[in-house]
Amino acid sequence: MIRPVSSLKRGWAVLWRDNPPGAALLFSAGLTALACAVPAFYVLERSLSAGRGRWQGLLDTRIPQLLGNTLTLAAAVTLIASVLGVGLAWLVRKSDLPGRRAWQWLLALPLVIPPYVGAVAYIIILGPRGWAREIFGERVFDIFSFWGVVFVLTMFTYPYVFLICGAALKSINRNFEDVARSQGLGTAEIFWKVNLPFMRPALGAAAILVSLYVLSDFGAVAMLRYSTFTTAIYYRIDGYDNVSAAILSVALLALTLIVLGIEVRARGRRRYHQTSEVFLPPRPVKLGRWKLPALALVLAVFACSLLAPAGVLVYWASLGIARGALAGEFWRFSANSVGVAALAALAAMLLALPVVYLRSRHPSVVSGLIEKLSVSGYALPGVVIALGLIFFFSRYLPMLYGTFALLPAAYVVRFLPQAIQTGGASLNLVSPRMDEVAKSLGCSPGKVMFKVIVPLVTPGLLTGGALVFVSSLKELPATLLLRPPGFDTLSVRIWVEAGEALYHLAAPAALLIIVLSIPPLKWLLARR
């Protein structure tokens, strides 16, 4: 009897490379991973328990339609946002564009505007009863169309490409460009043959981010009366047809996995290295007669993605405030928003720590799997998380179902990856030798964790918490589906008031969300 036990022990030690974690650490990290896997698991389970007929019915008509709608939208937005983002990044990083230092962060600012808020702004401007119609006397552009949705989503997602590709461009050593130039290549050729290949991994990552965003977006798409998987799932859940919603969710998850698979393959195929030891900062390309058109393009993008929507919101917010939109109700909604978002942020920070620590200090297949599960939420659309939680809570925790506890739970599953990422980044800066020194001085593992690790990673965790807070504040679909009666948040109010065309009531809430989103974005930009 001794042999199997000892070989099990041996196997366990080998699995952890002779560095197994304590039971409590493993338990808390494992539980977090399981909790994050709950929504996807139950959605899958329920979809499989739906009869063949239900699947057939949806596969025959609805799924092909939605697939067409969703894929064309994701492709169009990703393509245009990539071209725009790369172009702007090149102008700002590689050319002598006037004011390029300021543009570096000005062009990233649209990230603070949630796309559904942007959609509201553009319905006000370009909608059938919008300002454009009043100025020009007729409708210039139909915002409630495929291209309307593409336009709005592009305006608020291109900054991902701009930021990520900008960082990649900045890090390209000038030596490569100098060599290319000495071989007689022009600026355009250098872009295609040197810059673009170097940017490809970054561009790929950014494009994936944009397409994942489009797949998961609910608010902007629904407000612009377009139909994708997320809106179809939302309206099914809203009509309590949860089984059909589960089937549609599985189709959407399959689509998401395919997109992620493309990234993994693309990343694996090619590698580029910075070879030189000496890094020379890039020398700006002279734009010459292209300077004015380039500046016009940058200005136009900035106007469309930030000035116009922000201006519209400020205008309506001032009208609303003059009409008493900041009454007691408004502050109650704000308190609800801030309360659940803060709970989610706090929980995310606490839950991220064991996962990050386990992954960094006890690397193994198990800790890798735990981390992967814990960050899986970033690929799950809000509607799918909401559906999974509805299944789970109504079956196993009925006393919690229908209370506001479901909101922070959904936010944590969705946004925990952000806390894990920042927490992990700051833990990686703490050398494992610190742990060893503390242990050699007689500290128990628990003491090491709380006396050494926690103080050192607190800044990173707090940043993660701030990101989770802001993301939770903006979250719309899961909030709409999971909130208890009488519990409205700012994002819910924006949805309700904008749906009734009461823009003076929607605008103050939208502005508050935007203002609260600025500090974490500043941190993100400072890091690059």
Place this chain on the structure above:
Amino acid sequence: MRIIDLTTAGLWVAVIGLFLPGCGPRPDPSAGELVVYSTRGERFVQPLLDKFESETGTRVRALHAGGATIVNRLKAESRRPRADVIISNDVGALEHLRLRGLLRGFEPEGIESIEARYRALDNSWFALSARTRVLMFNRDLIGREEMPRSVRELADPKWKGRFAITRGGNSSMIAHVSALRREWGDEKTIDWLAAVNENAGAIMRGHGEIRRAVGAGEFAFGLVNNYYFHQQLREPRNNNVDAIYPDQEEGMMGAVVNAAGAGLIRGAPNEKDAESFLEWILLPENQREFSYASLEVPVNPRIEAVGEAAHISDYRVHDMPLSALGGVWEDTRLLIERSGLALELR
């Protein structure tokens, strides 16, 4: 080892503690609380609920959502009801819930002010305001004589792209389709729905959106409840609208009428408050409020109607008794789904 066990345990207690406030103290019934599910427009109902809250001190928690959402939610919660009162803009939904045993009858004071045909046999629900389905049009875009005379004509390709309707899950839409089924039979109704789905210029979230779109000239006309037309007339701009009551000619079915009202949930967690709310809403001034907020016509003839509303005796009305809507509610929903008219948005 011991310390990490204790500290991690502490961490978990902290996490669980964070979630506790949500599940912790269930509202104390004696503190006076009322949970209302409403399928009417939030702006029409919330002021009335606020009035009740300020007059009685009972805290009202309201969930405003679509008709199908609320009905299905009540069914899903039937073993553990969370709502006390339902306010619905469709009597069919109320009767449907009653037939499913989800409502409870009682003898509210003041119920005799509502005619028997506007309330349930057991008074578990009663209607307060009536609405009629009309075709509201923009006078800049289309003349009265060009307008379709019957809702049947909406299936005609010549109207393609020119009108707006609500999604199939809208309660007024469900009730309307029930009336059409009774008049035409299922086959014809399905064909009509499929054709309308094809023809409609937009399928919108609600009637408020339709009236604004028609007022602004986005579409020539739209199928709405009559009070949305009255509301659009009161807008400072985009108010050059008119409406026709469809199917008025000899041999036609007449305009479809529905009503909005309230019902008592069986097993309501705050029963007493629910009953007092329903009696409170039957007070003449609150009946008035109920109809006036949305410019509907009060069911109680003693309550004066708003100025612009046509009296119900001025036009030909479809003869289906309102409570007949209840028995077919679910069937109609399934039929709408089968026809291809999205219950959700397109």
